[in-house]
Amino acid sequence: MLLILLCQDKAELFALNTSNSEHSKAEILTQKGFKELEQGQVEAALHTWSVAYRIYQKLNDHEGIIGSLINQSLALKTSGSYLESCQTLTKALEIEDWICENPQFQQANVDAYKERLNQALQKQPALQVRVIGLKNLADLLRQMGKPDTSLLVLQKAFEMTKSLALESSNLNNELLLSQANTERVLYSQTKNKYEIIDEPIAKYKAFATAQSQINSALKLYQKLAIEQQSIAALPAQLNQLNLLLELEKWPAEAEINLQPRRQLVRDLVKKILATPDQFQRLPAIDSMYAQLNLAKSLGEISQNTQINQLLFTSNKNSFICTVKINY
Template identity: 35%
Template sequence: MIKWRYCLKYALLGILTLSIVLTQSSLLLAQSTEKEIHIQQAELLTQVGRKQLNQGQAAEALDSWEQATKIYHQIKDAEGVSGSLINQNFALQKLGFHSQACEKLVEALKLNNWNCNPTILEFTQYEKSQLIAAIHQLKLTPINLLGLQSMGQVLRLVGKLNESELILEKTLLFAKQTSSKGISDILLSLGNTKQSIYQRARDEYKWIEEPVFRETIVDSIPQKAQESLDTYQLLVDRASSPQEIKLQAQLNRLNLLIDFNEWLTDKPKLANTHTKVNQQIQPLVDIILQSSSVFYQLSPEQCIQAQLKFAKTLSKIQNQSLQSVAVQYATSALEIAKNINNQ
């Protein structure tokens, strides 16, 4: 009788244990299935957002990516949250909200206490060391590299050029270490920032009349221009650079050459530099004209922008045949815009 009671007791314990195990397994399975559903929802929203942005629907894309971010927060997917915040930045940039885009990147990259607002204050050595330290704490993941490149780009747009240059140079270094496919994009962003730094120095030279300061600036302008020209050329010379990105670099380089050439016109001390810059303009125009089919490999919006930029640049050259070419490219851009509106 005692043995029977013990057997019954152990049998009941076994059934209870099995019941608990099965219940926990079912709960874990349900939780796992629920998480997978949430991930699929977030991924779908991410894809929808990309499609909306490509169709020019930036506000709708922002809404889709905000919903994806909430889901990733809910399932505690840190990488998903960062990626969605970076996507939100792209939409905000399209909408012209550059400071807000910067704030999303600060959150994605966890660059605490970073101020995204434009300022006339100098970028201090302390701020530089703090930024470098924060960047070096990041893991070299594709998402973080994309976030850093975007941060460099948006800081240029809010006028924080020295910060932009620092971040992009660090991003380029990291991308080379990880054999990233995004090196060409980073070089393009870096070349654009360096061109903006050149333009800022050129404007300061024009606005400020103090002789000593002007002498300092006049020495730095050629250096800043050359840094940008070299960065664009480095991109173009890379065999793996996509043709569309090469075209954008060549257009930006041509625009810079013409602007720099104009500035050098009344600088007799820089006559040799003037001659070298002038000699590069026509060959680059010829290269772009020979690869004109690449314009149509861009998205319609990018194609319009690129053709208008080329037309505007050509119109600055005192050459009647190039003036005619400029009109042709401007007309082509107008036709593409009309076709888009008619769709």
């Protein structure tokens, strides 16, 4: 009997050591995938995360499985495979992939679509890895032309962060940034409607809605911009700057008072250029896009006489020279 017990103990110890070894291997592969993605090796990253996924499946590690699928969706999104990326995320979150369908289906059955989506989201247990999955899904749906659905998904993610006491976390700030970006897309859609509407009352309503949406986005960007230690601070500043410049494109008959907004543009540009180290805190790919975003905004400013006069006086050349794009 003693011999049998000793053999059982050894077998259990061997299984435990094997499990720990496999888990460490999966974690190493996960980090390797991120490095490959940063280096532009998208297919390699996708393969690496697929191997990690199979290990987590073998270990029956539920959170590891979800995380690996989220990572795979990120690689698919980077390669431009938005639909497959969306389907991978719904698999991770255990949601049927009808959410990834053509937005025309949503527009034709708005109430039924929202009800069905809410029911699916309510089944989500509160886990941090699921918050990350919902945030990524919301970003992807926005980029797929479904901003209304994106907001519904974000609402569930915010509920989870509250129940998990993550309201002061970087993850919550990233959710706020995603919400602001989605509000911005909704604003752009409403602005496009405004420009093609001729009926005065409908045109006024579209203008009022657009104003509400842009103010919502700007308030969120402003809130995040002052969180200097947050990774969302710089993207928020850049997106706020870009959105303020977007206001310059409204037709004259809209009668928007741009002067206070131009003061904000000046303050934002000075703040961003005074803290170039912010770009280094971002992942390599995000840093590159952030620098391109800033360069684009500065290019628009250089074509705007009013803002140019306000911002670039005798210091114009020194401002421009601080912009350096690292590829």
